[in-house]
Amino acid sequence: MMYEQQHAVSAAAAVPGTQQAPTRLHHHQQYVMGSSNNKNYKAAGVEGSGSGSRRAGDPGERLEIVDLSGLSLDTLPSPSLNLGIICKLDLSNNNLQNIPESLTARLLNVMILDVHSNQLKALPNSIGCLSKLRVLNVAGNLIEYLPKTIENCKSLEELNANFNKLSKLPDTIGFELTNLKKLSVNSNKLMFLPRSLSHLTALKVLDVRLNCLRSLPEDLENLINLETLNVSQNFQYLESLPYSIGLLISVVELDVSYNKITSLPDSMGCMKKLQKLSVEGNPLVSPPMEIVELGLHAVKEYLSEKMNSGHQSASKKKSWIGKLVKYGTFNGSNNLNIGHREEREGFIMSDYRSIDGLASPRYTGMFSPRRLFSPRSYFSR
Template sequence: MQSLLALQSGKLKGAVSLKLSEDLSDFPAEIFELADTLEVLDLSFNKLSSLPADFGRLKKLKIFFCSENLFTVLPEVLADCPLLDIVGFKSNRIKTVPAKSLHKNLRWLILTNNNIAELPKEIGHCARMQKLMLSGNRLATLPQELGNCKNLALLRIPANKLHELPTWLATMPRLSWIAFSGNNFSKTPAVETLSLINWHDLEISHLLGEGASGVISKANRTMGDETSEVAVKIFKGNVTSDGLPEDEMTAYIAAGYHPGLVNLIGQIALHPEDKKGLVMDLIPHHFYNLGNPPSLESCTRDVFSPEMRLSEKQILNIAKTIASLAAQLHQAGIMHGDLYAHNTLIDEEGSTLFGDFGAASFYDKTAVELAFALERIEVSAYGYLLDDLLSLSNKPHEGTLTILGELRDSCLDTIPLNRPGFQDLVDALAKV
C-alpha cells in the first residue's frame, strides 16, 4: 500500500495502480496528477462520503474500489470515467443509486452491505455486466430491465427483502452462479443437529485458511484417552458477498453424506464468544486446489497455474464426482451457487473433494418450474467447469474428452430450459 505522503511528494508519478487507506475524509487532489497513467484506484477503509465533480479527469481508470467508507449515494461522477468497468462500494451507507451513476461500460458492480431499497431501471443498459453483488441490502424487487443484461453470469442477492425470484432469471442465457438465501421468500428447512462437540475438547493448532464467512484451523480433538486431528471452521457471523454464515452452515448439514464432500463430524458447543462452528475431517495433505478464484480480468472465470495439466482419468473422475454431488444437492432443494474449480480439491488420481457452501440457497422443490430453472442455471456453472477441465487436458483430442466436450456444450446452451439436469449428466457420464 502506498502512502499519501509519497503521493504528495511526487514519488508515485507514473503509477498505474494506487491504494490509500489513511482515514481520508477528502479525496486527495494529487491523485489527478496520475491521470495519464492510473488504471486501478483503491480508496477503501477511509472516511470518504463524496467524490470531486471532476472525477472524470481520470480517463484511464478501469477499476475503482471504495469500500468501507461513508457514502450514502453512489456517485454520479463514476459515469464520467469512460473506461471504468469494475466498481466496488461494499459496506458503505448507500441508500440511493442514481441512474446516472451506472455507466453502460460496467462489467462488475459490488454494492454488498449497504441500505439500497431500489435499483434504477437504467441498470438494464449495462450490457457488459457480468457480475453483480447486491447481498445485504433492502431490495424488495429487482428491476425487470436487469433481464436485458444478457452477459450477466454471477448474481448475489442474499439478505435482502425480496418476496420472490423474478421469472426472467430463468431466461438469462449466461447466468450460472446465483445466491439468494436470507430473503422474505427463503425457506430454510429444519435440519438434524449434528453431534455437539465441546469447545474445551478442542485444541487449536494453527490456521489453515480464512474466507469471507469464517476461519478454518487445524485442531486436536480429545475424546477420553484418544486424540485425533480435525479441521474446525468458526463462522464470523457477518453478512458476506455470498450470503449469511448461518445459511452456509445449514446447507452444509442438509447436504448429507457424499464421498465428494469433506465429512462433517459435529457442531461446536460452548464457544467462549458464543460463535457457531463446525468440526470436519482433516483433508489429506496430498489434495490440492484444482483452480484459483477469478481475477479482476477474468471476472467470473477461474484462473489456473500455467503448469497445471490433468490426465484423462483425473478429468473424468472430477466430472463424475461433481455431477453426482450436484445431483444430490438439487434433489434436496439446495442451490450451491458457487460451483467452481477453486472450491474443488483433487489428488493425482482425480479423487475429488468439493466444498464452500457460502453461497448456498434452499429452494422449494414443489415449485416445479422454478426448481427446473434453478437447476439449469447451476448446470451452466458445471458446463464452465467442464470447459476448464478440458482446457487442462494433457491429451485434449482423445475420444472420452470429445464426449465431455459435447456434454459441456449442452450444459452451456444459451436457452437454459434446453440444458440437461444433473441426473441426466450422471447417467451420461456413467456410460463413459
C-alpha cells in the same frame, strides 16, 4: 453454498490496456493534495519512474495506481497529480462521507475504483464519466441508491455494493450494463430486482442474499451465462421461485436456503449443469425432506417425475415446453440425449420448422410432456 465477504478489490488485479506495467504510488508518495483538517500529505518521487513527466494521453504514458487506503481520511482535498493518468484508485477504509464530483469526472482512465468501508451516503453523479471503469467496489458504506448515471459505465464488469442501505436498483440497469459479469448486492434492503436485470446476458455471478426480496424477475432464461445464483437468507419474504429458473442452462451453484419456499419449481429438474443446491432452512413440502436428504440427483429426479405425472396445469405445460426446447434445456430429437448436444448456436432447433409448430397435432405425440420430461432420458448416468 457460502460466499466469503469480498470487500476489497484485489491489489493484484490485472489492468489491461496499459503500455507499461503500472507504477504503484503509495499514500506517502506523489498524490500531493495539500493539507486539510490539519493533515499533512508528503510528496516523494515515484517508484521506478523515469526522469521527466508525461501528459495523460501522450504515447507511452505510464498509468499509475494510487493507494490512499486506511488513512482515516475525512475529506479529499484537490490533488495536484494529473488524475487522468490513474488506472486504479483505492480510497477504501477511510471516513469519507462524499467524493467530489469534480474529482470523479477527471478520472478518465480509471479502470478500478475501490471506496469500500467508508461513510458514503451517495455516489457522485459524475461517476457516469468513467467510461473505462471495469471494477467498482462500494461495499460497506451507507448508500441508499445508485445514481442513474452509473448506467453510462458501459465497460463495467464487476459491481460490489454489499453491506449498504440500497432499497432498489436503477430500473434500466440491465439494459445498459451489458458487460457486467458479477453483481453483488447482498446485505441491503432490496425488496425487488428490476425486470431489466434479466437482460444481463454476460452475467456469471448474482449475489442477492440477505435482502428483503419478495420475488425474482420472471424472465430469468435470458441469463444464459449465469453460473452462480445466491438468493439465500431473504427469510420470511421470499416464498417462491419463478418457473423460469429451470431455464438457467449454465447455473452450477444455486443457493435458496433460509427463505420461506415451500415448493421448488418442477423445471429445476432440468438444470443439467447444476452441481450444488442449497435448500436448508425452508419449509419445503415439494420435494419432501426425505428426498432432499438423498441428494441433488434424487431432487432432480423427483421434480422431473412430478412434471411428468401431470401436477402442472395443461396450459402451463404447453407454454413452457416451447421455451424449454428453444433454450436447449430439452433436445427434441428422438433419443433426447442432451449430453451430446450442449453446444447450440442461438438455441434454435434446426430439425423442425418453428417452435409454434410443437403445439400442432403433427408433433403432439413426439413432443408430449411424458416423453419430453422423462427422467430416464435426463438423469441417467
